[in-house]
Amino acid sequence: MTSKADSKPGKTSSKIHATALGGLESIITQLPIIQTLPVPAGSADFEQKRALALEEFASKVPVEYRIPRHYIESPPKDVTPIPRECGILDDIELDITEQYDATALAHAIAAGKLTAVSVAKAFIKRSIICHQISNCLTQWMPELALKRAQELDNYFSRTGKTMGPLHGVPISVKQHIPLADTDSDMGFLATKAHNPQDSLLVAILRSLGAVFYCKTAQPQGIMHIETDGYHGRTLNPHNINLSPGGSSGGEAALIALRGSILGVGTDIGGSIRVPAGFVGIYGFKPTAYTLPMREFVNGAFPAELNILPSTGPMCTSLRDVDLFMHGILSQQPYIQDPRVVPLPWKGLGTDLQVSKTNRLKVGIMFNDGVVQLQPPVLRALLEAQKFLQVSPLVEIKPYKVPSIHEILGMTSKMYVPDGGHSVRQVCEISGEPLHHLTEFNLEGLEPVDAYGIAKLRVSRDAFRIAFSEDWAAQDVDVILSPLHVGPAAAHDTAKYLAYSALWNILDCPAIAFPTSTKVGKKGTEHYAAGDEKPWNELDAHVRALWEEHDYEGAPISLQLSARKHHDGMLIAALDMMRDVLELEQ
Template identity: 50%
Template sequence: MSVPVIQTFPVPAGDAAFEKTRRHLINQFDAKIPQDYIIARHVIDKPPTDVTEIPRSCGILSAEEIAITEDYDAVDLAKAIAQRKYTAVAVATAFSKRAIICHQISNCLTQWFPEEAIKQAKSLDDYLDEHGHTVGPLHGVPLSLKEHIAIRGRGTSYGFLASNHVSDNDSLLVSILRDSGAVFYVKTMQPQGLLHMESDNYMGRVLNPYNIHLSAGGSSGGEAALVALRGSVLGVGSDLGGSIRAPSAFCGLYGFKPTANILPMQGLLPRGFAAGLNIQPCVGPMCRSLRDMDLFMRTVIDSRPYLKDPLLVPIPWTGTKTSTAPRLKIGIMAMDDMITPMPPLTRAISWAQQRLDARPDVEVKKFTPYRAREALDLTRRIFTPDGGVGFRKLLAASGEPEHLLSTAVLDKATDSSHVNQISMLRAERDDFRREMAAHWNEQDVDLVLMPVFVGPAPAHDTAIYKGYTSVWNLVDYPAVAIPTPLVAEAKGVEKYADQQDIGVEDQYVRRMYERADFAGASLGLQLVARKHHDNLLFGALRLIQDALELK
């Protein structure tokens, strides 16, 4: 029997063979779920718009399991396990149960393996009992992983049915986290080809927990929904054009995209990724507190991964302890001169600017955007250098249908697959990077604060423009999504200050704003630093933590 899962906006159907295989995979997933973990059918059939209270109220979790999953961030949870307030087994059980509840109300998981988690947790409890100390800083802390991140013996894919395969080994990142005591129990949803900003594939579509008629984002949308619903205390996503930051902003979380090649990618994209020829993907944390991001970064970098992977740059991690200038210069980029952010985001950036203006140790300046249209065009050409041929071959191999946002990416793809064309793209990229550095220097700022996206979490199948995030991947600058305490108002309450659009892209975004109801949607911003200034970024976050009400 299929386990009911809320789906407000169905994904396209494929041919008969594809649908048979798809159904089989979903049935295999469902068969693992105990009957007493299944939410009452009436909740699924008539769900509230905001489903964040369901895990607590559905009656499946005990009072202790609710406390374990809701009352701690990763830092405090690790401390509670180390002090024997909770066993690692109790924690793994609580998060495994909550994760499968979260899946039923958001469709956030691709794999669920609690037996492995509890076995791993039991070995950690035995170690603590025998030795009197933990194995590492993440001892017993459950970590969720995006689907494509390899764990030995588990399936992985690029969001295509035809790309499924079983990993023989842990990726280097997973190996480091496992040695640090992390417990793995789930893998999470991502879109076809990892290329667009909604997590929809052959397993269905991820819903935003705060408004199920909106997207949880992509390509790390399953992670974002799970962490927002507290089915994970710390998740691992990846980012090539905004794939950590957008979902984090849409779901009220922190999400960090570091400078490429300071965290290990070995084994995370085992079949290669064409876009990575000229824009390096990176991995990063998604969580509910600033110090959890810092814990993740410190744990991985302190393991000296560059000794195992010579592609990595050995940058020591000082994180939130990093000193900043006596007066930090923060540039405000309220828009990119191509698309005017929707009114809720304009309000959020104004709120942040006013609060920073009040600090004597911060100098707030205007930051002028740099050639946004050219950056977006170059990024699109880099993302699909084969013109989308490989993408569509994988779809055809299993009869998988092409989803709308996949088409939006592929229809703008151009074939640049000849070696000389790829080389020319790299030269164009490098020229843009140098020009952006010169532009940044002329602006005389340390960091830039700006929207993550053109609006709050978008309505399903409408997230086409990602220039607010992808430009920083193009130039390889670290950027972090940060939540604000603000949310979007009900439909019709907030209006554009200027009713005149500034181009066809702006027209599209304004139409989407008029059509959707964003009530209750999270309003996230992003803070950006120069390449390899990741530590400064965290030091700045610590400095402005109180001003922006960061946890």
């Protein structure tokens, strides 16, 4: 079960790697990686270039960081125990990577309990272990990270001060986001380009003391909630037969395995929240241009004509969301990226003025009126409702989403207004094959002219107005909802995105957060009595998927949303509800 390029007979490398982590010289061989469902093959020329790209990555990995072969040849369904049990990490490295969130890690470094170098080494080692069991990385930069960490330690030793609130904290970054001295691409091998300097958000994080050590996998075209591209297919660590979501799926898998504790993702249809939810971590999509996205995309991105993307944190705790947001916005990024709305950050600690007589009004959305939830997601929502009902500070209300049928019929044109021309063109020229979900997303689409795009915008704005007025009429402050119709999807099956994309169409902030619910053994949970009859063909398809696939072990997460530009209030509201919901962090 190795990646296609890595399974070719006799494919080895004779390069010598002088590792900066252990000072050892190691003969590099191919890097086996667990793969379950192969990605499609392209032209001979493309496959040769793809193999060279994978070989270049593999040549950096010393043999002492390669997991025992039996994990590759006969992998368990749940690979989350492997980093701890494989024997590569020592007790100190296990403690560093498992016992801290980013906030605690920054405090430990600032207190002199840990050095930036020791932390960097631990996460460098763990991240490459994680890659071998989930295929989550696209680039691995130990030398750059250790050089930066040593600079930070030297600064701390010389001044007794930290560089900033993220001093020594390792941060992982999604592949398309430019990071100095690395490559970025748009999910196609042909778009790969070297980046001589940081994008603005990365530069701000670096100025706050962050250490960058890896970049993470994304899907072809960055427009799926499956992470599959020229690097292969990324796996969900809790069940490798399931997807970690997308398009920030590499980030999700890496953080779920504790190869990172804080990463940067992007979201235009659920691409932060869905992968965060599929693996059971936090993922925050702010209102568009709350955070800077200058230089994030090399060239035009047609979807932005009607739906704006967001960037945000993926992490292991809610307070790390606040740390990330506060740190970046404290640097006034609107000066260098005038698209950013210059609002001060008010997150954790915000006084919501909630009391027993003025309770937080939480609307619970049990379905979108189109497709019913698969059983464990409904179970998680009902459990959350039960918990919240006992809180004296929360008022629970049923929330019925306005009709989304009409807007759903327009979303494909909004996301792909050029009819997929640019995607097909890059694949035709390079010989890269169209992947299954790429073909699905482009099926039947034709280019939309300028007038057509303007009409889509009119419809979008009309929907936003109607939704906002209905939100006020239902009198709720925040909306608790599913983030996906089910748990983590089986590979190549995630085709219904309304539960996540709704908040992108509305441009409202939303956060995915983990619950204690997990999917049990196949066949032990069924649709409730009275709900057996499908509402429509889409609903029937989703029901069939539930019966066909094994989702055992998949975590269930939920989603909380607030009105546009109420981002800090959203984080404060979830924090207020956190103890009641019995969230781990």
